[in-house]
Amino acid sequence: MRFTRADKWLIGLLFAGAVGGIGLNMAVLSTASGQEAHISKNGQPMETIPLRPGYHEELRLGGATGYNLVEADNGRIRVKEADCPDQLCVRSGWIRVSPQQIVCLPYRVVIKIESARPADVDEITR
Amino acid sequence: MKTRRIVMLGLFVAIAGVLHAVESWLPLPIPVPGAKLGLANIVSLFVIVLFGWRDALAVAVLRVLLGSLLSGVFLGPAFILAMSGAVLSALAMSYAHQTWRSAFSLVGVSVIGAAVHNITQITAAAILVASADLYWYLPYLMLLALPTGVATGLTGAFFLARLPSSVRE
Numbered sequence: 001m002r003f004t005r006a007d008k009w010l011i012g013l014l015f016a017g018a019v020g021g022i023g024l025n026m027a028v029l030s031t032a033s034g035q036e037a038h039i040s041k042n043g044q045p046m047e048t049i050p051l052r053p054g055y056h057e058e059l060r061l062g063g064a065t066g067y068n069l070v071e072a073d074n075g076r077i078r079v080k081e082a083d084c085p086d087q088l089c090v091r092s093g094w095i096r097v098s099p100q101q102i103v104c105l106p107y108r109v110v111i112k113i114e115s116a117r118p119a120d121v122d123e124i125t126r
Numbered sequence: 127m128k129t130r131r132i133v134m135l136g137l138f139v140a141i142a143g144v145l146h147a148v149e150s151w152l153p154l155p156i157p158v159p160g161a162k163l164g165l166a167n168i169v170s171l172f173v174i175v176l177f178g179w180r181d182a183l184a185v186a187v188l189r190v191l192l193g194s195l196l197s198g199v200f201l202g203p204a205f206i207l208a209m210s211g212a213v214l215s216a217l218a219m220s221y222a223h224q225t226w227r228s229a230f231s232l233v234g235v236s237v238i239g240a241a242v243h244n245i246t247q248i249t250a251a252a253i254l255v256a257s258a259d260l261y262w263y264l265p266y267l268m269l270l271a272l273p274t275g276v277a278t279g280l281t282g283a284f285f286l287a288r289l290p291s292s293v294r295e
Contacts, residue, residue, distance in 0.1 A: 006226065007234035014241055014272055021265025043256025086204060099262050103255055105203040110257045 028099055035098060035115055037077045039070065042108045051075045051096065051113065061109060068109055077111060079104065134293070135173070135181055139188045142169035146193025146208070161270045164240055164278050166193070170216050171232055171239075171282035176294070179220030186216040203254055210250045215243040232286070236279030240271040 003011075039047045041061065049057055049072045058080070059070045068089060069081040076096040079089040082104060089104035101112035145165040154161055166189055173182040190212045194205045219239040222230055230238070244267045252260040 002231065003233055004229060004231045006229035007231050007237070010230070010234050010237055011272055011276065014237065014268060018265045018268040018272070022269065025262060025265065040255075040257065085199070085202070099259065101259060101262065103251065103257075103260065105207075105251060105254055108255050110255050110259070112257075112259055 025099065035075075035096075035113055037072065037111055037113050039109065039111050041110075049077065051077060062107060066107055068104055068107060070111065077113070078102070079111070082107075131177070131181075135177070135185060138169050138173055138185050139192060142166045142185060142189035143192030143196065145169065146189055147196035150193075150197045150199070150204075161267060162274070164243065164271075164274050166212075167215070167236060167239055167243075167275075167278045168282045168285075170212075170219060171236060171279070172286065174216075174220050174223050174235075175232070175286060179217065179224070182216045182220050183213065186212040203251075206254065207247045207250050211243040211247045214246040215239040218242040231279070232283040233276055233279035236282060237272065237275035240275030240278070241268065244268055244271050 035051045037049045037051055038045060039049065039059075039061070046061065047059060049059065049070075051072060053075050055072065055074070057072045059072075061068045061070060065083060067081075067083060068079050071078055071080040076094045078094045079092070079102055082089055084104055084106040086106065089102050089109070092102045095102060095111075095113060098113045098115055101110060103110050143166075145168070149163055149165050152163065154163075169189070170182055170186055173185045187209070190205070190209045191200075194200045194202075194208060199205050199208075216239070219235050219242075222235045222238045223232075226234075244264065248260055248264050248267065252258055
């Protein structure tokens, strides 16, 4: 079994694309404070939670069943508890910087982090 | 010959369904939800090489039905993701194997299948939650798809090379 030249090119290009994409993520990823978490369900915006040091909030989405318990604490956010079968949202753990996100497919919930305000030109040049 | 083909395809569906279900039980030691080994892909490679794209598509669809019934996710979101990914990656691999056979080995075909599988799943998930931001996640899945795609391709090629001639028809 031997790799052909096309195999190597394919693997190389996909690898470069993946690494480039991750690099782009890192570059976009801003560590600036003043971020907030946007929670949406079925594509509809539900809640906006500020992520700043010292702020704590717990939020329950859904009813007695089909719920996600979201916890924001000290500038980070996670799904603390959910009764979905796969628990992927809970296992995603804490997120704290844009563009990280937590997705709960069974309940169509997306939690994503965005900067509260767009970066000012003055801030960049300074 | 016809009976024999039915028996072979039945066997492949059974093997692929079990691999599909067992794979969902395996915990992967990496914090990337949705990442999988793609073991059932080995069977898709086999069927593409031995029988062609129609049978590969049929085996892929039946495999997801069987596997998701066994693992209890039938008709859930995981089932939608698995079905869309399995169908499109089976078609892509068949096309790659038939059209670019001289260029790509089975490893290349398998990597194409893994890549198409990931892109399809991310697209299906993005449609489900109505959020295009999920594509942010694609590079991480793609990075993992390369070693798993190469591994399933090598495994498939290894077994195909040692297939008894009675199975080859």
